[in-house]
Amino acid sequence: MRFQAMGRMRRVTAAAMLAMTVSGIALVAHTPALAQEPALVGPAWTAADKAYSAYQAKDYATAAAQAREALRLRPDVARLWLLLMDALDAQGSVAESVAAAKDAIAAGVQDPTLTARLRSQSKVLAQAPSLAANKALEARNPKAALVEIRKAIALVPDDLSYRVLLIYALIADDQIEAAEQAATAAIAVDPKSFLPQVLRGYLRERLGRINEANQDFDSALTDEVLTGPDARDVRLVIADAAIAAGNPRRALKILDPLGDTQDPSVKARRDAASAQDATPSIVPKDAFKTLPVPYQKCRDTPYGPACTLVPATTPPGAGGVANPGFKAADEAYKAYADGNYTLAEKRIREALAVSPSNAAWRRLLIDTLERSNQFAALDAAIGEAIAAGEDDPALLGLRSMAQTRLGEPSAILALKQMAEKNPKAAVDSAKKAVQQAPHAMVFRIVLIQALMAAGQTKEAAAAAASAVEEDENDVLPRILRAYLLQATGNRAGAVQDFDKVLASNVLTDQEILNYSLIAANAALAAGKPDDAIKILKTLDDVKNADVESFRKTAEAMLAHPNRQRPALAAPVPLCQSTNYGIICSVFAGGTNAGTGVPSDPGYEAADASIRALKARNYSLAISEARRAVELSPRNITYRQFLINALSTAGRTGEAETASSQAIAAFPGEVTLVVQRGYIRQKLS
Template structure:
C-alpha cells in the first residue's frame, strides 16, 4: 500500500476530520455558569461593569462583553463568576490566546475549580483545531514532515484527544518513522485502554518492525476488549490474518478466519491464499514489512470523533490454477470492491452497476443484496432501495439487517408505518447492540412523526439513559400531555447533552414547557439566566426573539428581532410579531416600520395570514400613527339623557338637540404606549334646538379644554380633567372630573365575516366642582352587525337592544331607567394600503321605554357623528 497509510488519508477521513473540528467548535461555545461565592456583594463600579458585560454577552457583542468583564475582574478579582464571564466572552469573541491566559490567571487564584478546568480543556481543544487542520491538509498534499509538526502541536494542546494522536500516528507512518509511530500508539493505548484502534495499529507497526510475537499479543489484546461489535471483531481478525500471511503463518490465518462464511470476498481471498500456500499450490512472500495497511475511517458522533479500522481490500496472490469456487469468489469480490471504491468516490452510478453485477453473480447471498440496498440509499434513491430490499425479502433472504435497511428507505419516503413495522421485525430478529440502538432511535422518531408517542416510548424502553433517549422521551411525553414528566426528561437531556446545540435545544424546550404549564415566572428566570450566561447561542436570533416574547422579556425579544433584521435573517412571518413587540416597548416608529414590512410581505405572498389578521395589523398601524383627531356629533333626545355642560336647565322631558366638536392631540412619545393613551383636547358645545323654548345658538356656546388618560393597555378605563369656560351667557365656567369605562365586542369592521355578534357596555361618572353636580350614565347595546356589501363593504348596520340608566342630581327626580330598540349605520373611510380605515360616520336612532324613575328616560334618541 506504500508509505501513505492506504485509504486513511483519502477524502472520507479528511471530511470526517473537518466535521470533527466544527463539532469541537460547537462543544466549546458554552457560556459562564453562576457560582455561589462568599465575600462582600458586587456593587459600585464593579457591579456596573459586570452588568454591562452580561448585557453585551446576551446581545452577542462579545468584544464589548470582554472589555467590561475585564474591568469588573480588575475591580473584584475575588469573584470567580467574573473571571468565568471574562473567559467566556473571550472564547465567544474568538480570542483564544487571551482566554487561555485569563484561565491561567484565574486558576492560580481559584485552585481546584471544576469550572475553570472545564474551560481550560475547551480552550485548549479549540487551540488544537488549527494545527490539526493544518496536519490533515499536509497529509493530503503528501507533506509528511509538516503533518508531523502540526499533529504534535495539536496533541500538545489536547493530549486527551485520541483522534489527534491517531493523526500524529498517521503522519509518522506517512513519514515512514515506525519507531515514533510505535511510541505514539503506545501513548494512545495508555490514554484509552478500551479503544481497540491504537492496539491494532501497534500490532500493525510491530509486524512491520519484525516483532511478530508483539504483534500477535497486540491483536489478541484488541480482540479481548469487551463490548466489540461483530464487525469490529471481524475486521481485527482480517487485519491479524494479513499479518499472519505476511509472516507465512498460514495456520494462524486459517484459525483467525475459519469460522466465517467463505462467500465473503474478504474472507475467501485470504483463506484461499493461506490454504493454497499451505498445500504448496501457490507461494506467498515471507515479508513482514509487506503487510497491507489497514483503512481507518473517522466519523463525528455525539461523543466526538470516533475512528474505526477496516481490513483493506486485497487480491489473491495465488498463481494460476485456482479452483472454480475461488475464481467465482474472486469475480464477485472484484465487483464488490469496484462498488465500494465507486461509492467512496461518490460515483454512485458505477457503484450501483457493480453492486447489481455482484447480485447477479451470487443471487443467493444476502450480503450482496444488502450491499446494493446500502449503495442505493447512499445515492439518495430510497424508492429503489425499498424495492430491492423487498425483492430480497420475497426471495427468502429476509434478515434483521435487510429489514432495518428497508425501514430506513421507507422512512426517507415518509412511509412511517411500514418503516416502523420493518424496524420492529429487525429488533425481534436480533441486531448488533450499536445497530439496535440506532434502529430504536429511528423507530422513536418515526413514531413521533406519526403522532404515535406511546410507540415511541416503547421503542426507547430498553435503551440506557442518554441525551438521545431523554430528548425523544420528553417529546413523546409532551405529545401525551404529560408535561411535568416531559419537563424532567428535557432537564435530563440538557444535563447529558454533548454539544451546545443539543443543550440549547433541550433548554429551549424546558422554557416552552414551563410556559405551557402556566409557570411563566419560572420560565422567565430560566430564560434570563441563560441569556446572561451566553447560552442559547446555537438558536437563531428570530427564534430567541419568539422565546423571549413567550416568557415576557420584550427587551431581549426586540433586540434579537432587530439583530436578525439587520443581518437579513428575520423571516417574513416574524416582522409582524417584531412590530407588536416594538409596540409593547413603546417604540412606535419601529413598530410601524415592522408592521408595514409585514403588510408588504402579505401582499407579495411571502407570508400566509388571513385577511382579518391583515386588517387587524393595519388597524394597529392606524392606532400607532394617529397623532390628532376630530370628533363631531349632533344629538337629539330628552333633556338629562347626557351630561349637561350648560348653565341653564331646560324643562325635564322636553327634547333638545346639541352640537359638540372636539379636537384632540396625542403628544409624541407619551400619547400612545401600547394601548395606554394620553391626549390633550379642546371642545365646543352648542344647543341647536330646545323644545321648551330655552336658549339656543351662540348664547349656549360652551368651551372646554382638558386632558384625558387611559392608563391601561387592556382595560378601556379613562380619567379626564376638563376646564369649562363660557363663550355664551347661557354657558358656564366650571371644572369637571370624569371617569369613563367601556367594554366592547365586535364594534370594529370585519373583513371575513358578513355578520357578527356586537355588544358593548359603557359607564361614565361626571363631577362638576364649582356648580356642584354629579352625573352617572350607564348604557348597554346588544345586537348583531351586518356588513352591507351590496352597497359598500365599509358600511355596517347594527340593529340592537338598549338598556340605559341615568343619575343626575340637578333634577328633582335624579334617576331614570329605560330599555329600548334601535339601529346604527356606520360607514368607515380613509383607509390606505397600510392603515385600516381610521375614520367613520355613524347615524344612530333608538326608541326607549321608561322602566323606572323620571320621564326623561322615555322617547326618541338620535345621534349622528363623525370620528375623523
C-alpha cells in the same frame, strides 16, 4: 433614601451573583477549595461587580476587561476566571477563553468546572485543524495534514482519535518509524484500546520487528469491546499480518474463533494461509514490508464516534499463482497499497474478467472505488456483490453511504430551488435525491418540505408515510406526518403519531417545546382543548409566551365551547447543507406558535420573520428576527429564528456570532451548542 436603598439592592444582587457562574450554576460549594476562597473585598470586589454588571448588560468587552482587572488582584478566585471565560465566549473568542483557562490553571486554580470548560472549548477549537488535516490527507498532502493534526493534539492531548489521525498522516508521509512512536504515545492515552495496539503491531511488522508486532496483536485481541463484526475485522487484519510474515499457522489460529463460516473474506484468508502452508513461495518472503494499511471506519453513537479497522480486501497470496487473473490481481493489490487507485481499478477489473466469482477480488474492486470516490460505480459493484450472495452488513452500510453521496447534489439543488421560490422544481429534484438514496432520511424530509411548499398536501402526506415506514423511530418524519394526517382529515392517526413523538426519550428541550406546540395547535384546531391542556402540562416549567398563549386559548375554549377554533398551523421543516451533509429540523409554525403572543414585545417582528423565512426572503427574515431578539431577548425561539435565517442565507460568520450570544443567554440549551458546532464546522 429610595435611591440609596435601590443602589444597595443592586449591589447586593450583583455581589450575590458573583458567587455563581454567568450560566447560573452555583459555584460557592461545588468544590471544597472554592468554598474556602476568601471573600472579594476592596478594588477586587469593585472590578468584579462592574464585570458582572457589564455582562448582564451584554457589554462583553467591558465585562472581560473588568474581570481581568479583578483577576489581577485576585487570581485565586475560580468564579472570576469562569466569568472572564463566559465574557470571551460570548464574543466568539473561544481561543482567548481557552487561553484564560490555561492561565487560571497556571495560577494554581483547581476547579473541576473550569477544567471541564477548558476541555470542552479545546475540543471545539480542535475541530478546525482536525477537519483541515482530513482534507489534506484526502488531497494527498500528508505534510500539511501533520501540521494541522499536531495543532489539534496540542489542544486536546488525551483525545485518541486525533492521535490515531496523526499515525495515519505519518504513514501517508512514509515516516514509518515516527508513526510507530506516535502509536506508542496513543497507547499511553488509552492503554486498553485495540485500535492503537493493532496499528503499532502493523507498523512494527513493516519495520521487521515481527515478535513485537505479534505481542501488540495479541494484546489488542483482549480488548473487551471487540465483539461481532468489529472482532471479525480485527482478526482479518491480524491474520493478514501473520500471512505476510510467513506464519500461516498463526493466521489460521487467529481465525479459529470465527468458526465455520462462509464469509468470503474469512474464507479467503483461510484459503491463502492453507495454500501458503503447503507452498510457502506463493507469498513473497518480504511481503510484510508492503503490508497494506488497515484503515479505520467510524460510526456515530450517543457517546461519540466508535471506530474499528477495515481489513484489506485481498490477503497476501490470495488465490495462488495458478489462479487465472492472479498476476493482474497482484498488480492491483500493489497499486492499491501505493494509493494508485486508477491502476488498481484497471487491473482488478482485468482479474475479475477471468475469475468473476472471486469474492476477495470483488471486495478489492469495491474498496478501490470507495477510495477513489466513484460512488455510482461503487453502488453498482456492491449491487453485483450482493446479487452474488454476499451479505456482509458492512457492504450494506457502504452502499447506503454511496447512494447518499449520489443523491446529495439533487437534495442541495432542491433546497436552492426552494430558496428561489420554485417549489415545483424543488419537488422534482428532491424526488430524484430520494430515488438515488431511499434510505437517506434527510432527503425524504427535503421532499416533504418541498411538497408542502408547493401546496401538495396529499402528496406530502404520502411522502411522510413512506418516510415513517423507512424508519419508525425517527421523530422528524413522524411529526410531519402527524400534521399532514390531520390536514387531510385523519385526526385519529394524527393523535397516534403526536403521542409517539412526544413519548420519545431522545428529544432535546427545544424539540420537546416545538413538537408540543405543534401537537397542542392541532388539538385546538380539532376542537380538543382538553387534549391541548394535557400536552401543555409537560411544559409547566417552561417560561415561554407560546405555551401560556396556547394554555389560555385552551381554557377559553373549555369555558366557551362554541368559540372559534384556531387554524391548523403548518410546522416549518428547515433543512440546511453542512460539512457533514444535510441536517434537518422542524419548528412550530403559524402566527401563534413558536413566535410568541401579541402582547409579547417581539411578537410582531417574530411573526414577520417566520413568514419571510417561509417565503425564502432571508434578508427580511434576518432583519425582523434581529428586531424580535432586541425586543424580547429572553425568547429562545426568536434567537433560533435569527441563527437559522443567517445560516440559510449563507451568512455563516454572523450565524456563529448569534449562536454564541444565544448560548450565553441560554447556557443550558444543548440544541444551541450542537447548532453552533455545525456552524463552526461549516466555517472551517
